[in-house]
Amino acid sequence: MSNITLQFGQCGNQVGQALYSCVYEDIKSKNECCVSNKRLNNEYIKESQNMWFHVKQSGLEARSLLIDTEQKVIHQANNKPYKFKNVIAGSYGGSANNWAFGYTSRCLLVASDIMERLRHEIEKCDFITCLLNILSSSGGTGSGVGSRIIELMREEYPSKFITNIIVLPFQKGDIVTQNYNTLLTLSKLYDVTDNTILFENDKIYDITRKLTSDREVRLSDLNQLIAQQLASIAQPLNDVTFSQVVSRVTTHPSYNFIQIRSAPHLNVAHLNYELIPNWSILTNQVFKSSKTDVLVNPRLCKKIRYIGNVVVTRGYMTSNEIDLKRFKEKSMYVSWVPETERVLHYGQQRGILNYQRFISLLTNNNSILSGSWTDIEKQLLLETLQKYGVNNIQKIAEAVPSKSIFDIRSIISKYQCMAQRAMAETCSSTASSSSEAPVDIVLKYIALFDYRTDKQINLEDCYMVLSDLTKGDPSKQLEGKTAQFFHECFTKLARSVKEDDHSKKEVFLDSLEPANLSTTRTYRAKVDRNGILSDTNLNPCKVPANLLMDKK
Amino acid sequence: MFETTILTSIKKAVEKCDSLHGFLLMFSTGGGTGSGLGTYILKLLEDNYPNIDRFVICVYPTGTEDVITCPYNMALATKELIKHASCVVPVENRALLDIVNRQANNKHSVDTMNFIAKCKPFQDMNSIIVNLLLNLTSGSRFSGSLNVDLNEISTNMVPFPNLQFLAAGLSPLTVSSDLVKSNKQIREEIFLQTLQKNNQLLKINVTGPKSIILGTTLIGRGDFNISDMRTYIQRLQKKTCFTSWSARAMKIGLCDVPPIGHHAAMLSLFNTTSMSTLLKTVNSQLMRLYNRKAHTHHYLQVPGFEDYFFEECSEIITSSIQSYRDIEELKPFGIPRLTPVGSDISL
Numbered sequence: 001m002s003n004i005t006l007q008f009g010q011c012g013n014q015v016g017q018a019l020y021s022c023v024y025e026d027i028k029s030k031n032e033c034c035v036s037n038k039r040l041n042n043e044y045i046k047e048s049q050n051m052w053f054h055v056k057q058s059g060l061e062a063r064s065l066l067i068d069t070e071q072k073v074i075h076q077a078n079n080k081p082y083k084f085k086n087v088i089a090g091s092y093g094g095s096a097n098n099w100a101f102g103y104t105s106r107c108l109l110v111a112s113d114i115m116e117r118l119r120h121e122i123e124k125c126d127f128i129t130c131l132l133n134i135l136s137s138s139g140g141t142g143s144g145v146g147s148r149i150i151e152l153m154r155e156e157y158p159s160k161f162i163t164n165i166i167v168l169p170f171q172k173g174d175i176v177t178q179n180y181n182t183l184l185t186l187s188k189l190y191d192v193t194d195n196t197i198l199f200e201n202d203k204i205y206d207i208t209r210k211l212t213s214d215r216e217v218r219l220s221d222l223n224q225l226i227a228q229q230l231a232s233i234a235q236p237l238n239d240v241t242f243s244q245v246v247s248r249v250t251t252h253p254s255y256n257f258i259q260i261r262s263a264p265h266l267n268v269a270h271l272n273y274e275l276i277p278n279w280s281i282l283t284n285q286v287f288k289s290s291k292t293d294v295l296v297n298p299r300l301c302k303k304i305r306y307i308g309n310v311v312v313t314r315g316y317m318t319s320n321e322i323d324l325k326r327f328k329e330k331s332m333y334v335s336w337v338p339e340t341e342r343v344l345h346y347g348q349q350r351g352i353l354n355y356q357r358f359i360s361l362l363t364n365n366n367s368i369l370s371g372s373w374t375d376i377e378k379q380l381l382l383e384t385l386q387k388y389g390v391n392n393i394q395k396i397a398e399a400v401p402s403k404s405i406f407d408i409r410s411i412i413s414k415y416q417c418m419a420q421r422a423m424a425e426t427c428s429s430t431a432s433s434s435s436e437a438p439v440d441i442v443l444k445y446i447a448l449f450d451y452r453t454d455k456q457i458n459l460e461d462c463y464m465v466l467s468d469l470t471k472g473d474p475s476k477q478l479e480g481k482t483a484q485f486f487h488e489c490f491t492k493l494a495r496s497v498k499e500d501d502h503s504k505k506e507v508f509l510d511s512l513e514p515a516n517l518s519t520t521r522t523y524r525a526k527v528d529r530n531g532i533l534s535d536t537n538l539n540p541c542k543v544p545a546n547l548l549m550d551k552k
Numbered sequence: 553m554f555e556t557t558i559l560t561s562i563k564k565a566v567e568k569c570d571s572l573h574g575f576l577l578m579f580s581t582g583g584g585t586g587s588g589l590g591t592y593i594l595k596l597l598e599d600n601y602p603n604i605d606r607f608v609i610c611v612y613p614t615g616t617e618d619v620i621t622c623p624y625n626m627a628l629a630t631k632e633l634i635k636h637a638s639c640v641v642p643v644e645n646r647a648l649l650d651i652v653n654r655q656a657n658n659k660h661s662v663d664t665m666n667f668i669a670k671c672k673p674f675q676d677m678n679s680i681i682v683n684l685l686l687n688l689t690s691g692s693r694f695s696g697s698l699n700v701d702l703n704e705i706s707t708n709m710v711p712f713p714n715l716q717f718l719a720a721g722l723s724p725l726t727v728s729s730d731l732v733k734s735n736k737q738i739r740e741e742i743f744l745q746t747l748q749k750n751n752q753l754l755k756i757n758v759t760g761p762k763s764i765i766l767g768t769t770l771i772g773r774g775d776f777n778i779s780d781m782r783t784y785i786q787r788l789q790k791k792t793c794f795t796s797w798s799a800r801a802m803k804i805g806l807c808d809v810p811p812i813g814h815h816a817a818m819l820s821l822f823n824t825t826s827m828s829t830l831l832k833t834v835n836s837q838l839m840r841l842y843n844r845k846a847h848t849h850h851y852l853q854v855p856g857f858e859d860y861f862f863e864e865c866s867e868i869i870t871s872s873i874q875s876y877r878d879i880e881e882l883k884p885f886g887i888p889r890l891t892p893v894g895s896d897i898s899l
């Protein structure tokens with residue numbers, strides 16, 4: 001039983017190489033249960049070797065095709081204890097991050113060669129479980145050339161089981177055309193392949209960063225994690241093949257995007273010293289991560305629906321040690337999934353790599369839609385914003401647990417931008433003054449010089465809120481009395497604005513100078529009054545002395 | 553006159569390549585040969601190799617105008633660039649001069665001083681341009697964990713075909729650094745420097761309040777890693793203004809090999825609306841001369857050159873400036889509003 005991998009593009013090749021070295025390391029690994037049960041271990045190793053490698057007298061040859069339209073990445077492949085014989089890479093200079101370019105033009109250069117080599121490779125196997133394509137959806141080669149080749153593969157081998165492993169790009173700032181490329185790739189592959197395992201770079205990055213707190217994250221660290229999760233699903237299991245495992249979670253052909261969650265994630269350097277928790281703790285860990293940590297809030301929890309789950313355990317286990325009750329709850333699943341299909345468990349008594357116990361969950365659910373914000377999540381965000389203001393991201397993230405800090409930041413800044421623009425628009429349409437009037441800064445500035453008559457009313461906060469309002473930031477909530485005062489003032493102001501003439505305000509506005517907004521300001525704790533007037537840091541608009549109210 | 557000769561020699565060079573990546577053209581827009589012939593060849597290339605990218609690195613001799621008809625040449629060349637190039641990285645001589653002067657005053661960089669002492673002034677300014685080129689092509693020459701090939705830059709950085717001018721920022725600008733190893737702070741410093749006015753090869757401020765960014769590429773060389781890049785992207789997005797559709801328009805690249813003498817270096821490219829200041833300068837200089845019709849007879853004597861060329865040229869530049877302004881004033885369509893809690897939620 002063998003898998004043939006096709007690695008497309010830079011990302012595909014880097015991830016693929018990580019997968020092979022992970023598998024190789026696993027074969028060579030000597031953890032406790034390998035020693036205790038020699039026969040089991042030998043069987044496992046033999047099976048695993050045959051699965052990934054073509055075993056020759058001269059050594060191992062990976063059952064793999066490396067495909068790229070440039071040569072730099074692939075050249076790094078061949079200083080390993082095993083060989084990659086099928087390299088299909090002209091130095092064509094990449095595909096310019098352009099799906100269309102890869103799909104139509106670059107593909108022509110390599111297609112016939114690939115199909116030929118693939119046929120050879122298939123003939124070398126006794127029995128094929130799966131054709132495994134590894135690619136990123138956002139580049140040009142992986143997505144474009146990959147899509148086309150996979151279509152051709154489907155035409156040529158209509159009954160073979162084809163699985164894709166797709167790396168989704170970082171949501172922010174990776175490749176400008178990534179959204180086009182990803183959409184085109186996913187929609188092309190949706191129909192032609194049996195299923196797709198998705199890895200989100202953002203999520204993988206988050207996990208990896210926690211593991212490597214003491215040093216910086218490299219792309220190879222991300223790839224290692226992806227490889228480990230993949231290997232934990234794909235390495236030999238008792239009685240089932242990889243394709244069977246995968247197809248168990250994609251019982252319905254329209255829902256074929258799968259994700260993997262796993263536990264434990266340990267820092268490799270600490271692995272030898274840390275105790276691996278027992279099965280029930282591990283089960284809980286993956287269960288939680290499968291719900292993207294929405295457990296805390298029951299309202300959101302309802303939103304997640306599963307189509308299927310498969311739990312894979314690796315490591316010694318007595319028959320009733322694992323408890324999957326939490327996965328069995330009926331309400332978590334789409335109604336048409338029969339009870340027996342909801343969650344399945346496959347085991348392997350041998351551990352993986354240096355882990356004595358490793359659990360992974362192959363899950364098919366609707367959390368892949370999590371990039372978008374549901375109404376409930378938006379509502380939750382609004383509530384928390386009102387409570388804490390925009391600056392306390394940590395608190396907001398705690399209150400909206402289904403989103404990463406990253407998501408929250410990006411949505412806040414998005415809405416800030418929109419609000420600012422709306423603000424600027426109304427400003428410029430009502431008054432002819434420039435849209436860059438430093439009103440918010442002035443207000444913040446006044447907040448520092450407030451004149452308190454009533455200790456119960458926090459004027460400082462009032463000005464801060466006003467300042468936030470003009471900036472278009474959602475602001476924090478005022479306390480009872482202060483809020484009331486604030487509203488009263490607003491009503492009064494509105495009334496007086498109606499009757500007032502504007503001459504007084506113009507005196508103030510005329511005396512302002514345009515502030516230099518591009519520099520950052522630091523406020524010192526204590527400054528004397530004269531110092532303030534001349535200090536452009538504290539008095540960015542150079543408000544004249546007679547217009548400033550004294551604090552005393 | 554030399555059209556066929558040039559074409560055959562280009563063809564010969566092209567035939568030697570097994571895969572043609574793009575054409576790099578380098579010239580000054582101030583003189584006659586570079587601006588005239590250079591842009592003519594640009595057009596030739598477009599006609600003969602329409603699918604191959606044409607990168608132009610051109611010098612705008614502002615600050616060192618030693619040719620009186622320079623405004624005409626600059627404007628006419630700019631028009632051709634707007635029409636025919638796929639990507640332009642303009643470099644202003646006054647920006648280069650400033651950088652060189654600053655380095656000469658900087659007592660720390662002994663290496664640089666020695667280097668400058670050996671060189672003539674133009675050569676040293678040119679070494680900055682050379683550095684730009686080296687960094688720009690690093691992705692095609694060396695391996696890296698996140699490769700950026702030359703052709704990817706134009707896909708990522710040119711949102712509309714007539715807005716292809718890119719501002720480049722480089723750091724470090726010294727010849728070598730005496731540091732043994734770069735740490736996180738130093739790398740961050742390098743990143744921040746590439747955004748600063750002083751390290752731009754144009755006299756514009758990309759992070760200023762007026763500049764709206766349409767696309768960014770950060771190419772880190774040497775010790776940079778993916779977590780550095782993630783932080784920088786977040787900082788950049790806080791610091792600068794974007795249009796509603798370009799907020800995520802960022803491309804990152806990592807190249808393993810640093811420039812000689814350094815452990816880390818970064819090149820940042822921006823497609824920004826403040827590029828219009830450069831075009832405005834070009835246009836106003838043109839109009840200043842042309843309103844008096846000074847020196848125009850030299851041009852009109854040339855067979856095939858008509859008077860209306862000047863006006864057409866000014867028109868094209870103005871329309872390009874207008875496209876930048878349109879983006880600056882772009883109104884976001886259909887702003888979703890924040891509504892109070894309790895009422896119907898529609899964000």
Ligand SMILES: Nc1nc2c(ncn2[C@@H]2O[C@H](COP(=O)(O)OP(=O)(O)O)[C@@H](O)[C@H]2O)c(=O)[nH]1
Nearest residue numbers: 009010011014136138139140141142169219222
């Ligand atoms: N996880 C991971 N993602 C990568 C890696 N290399 C590139 N990527 C991602 O893949 C995308 C770029 O695609 P790439 O494979 O370089 O393009 P191609 O060579 O044209 O297919 C970007 O979104 C990167 O974030 C890698 O080694 N690991």
Ligand SMILES: Nc1nc2c(ncn2[C@@H]2O[C@H](COP(=O)(O)OP(=O)(O)O)[C@@H](O)[C@H]2O)c(=O)[nH]1
Nearest residue numbers: 580582583584585586587611613616618674677
């Ligand atoms: N940065 C830089 N600018 C130059 C150099 N040589 C000439 N220039 C500028 O280019 C302009 C003259 O263009 P030039 O290339 O001599 O004219 P051409 O030979 O007719 O194309 C002058 O304004 C110079 O300031 C150089 O080596 N480096």
Ligand SMILES: [Mg+2]
Nearest residue numbers: 010094139699
């Ligand atoms: Mg690539």
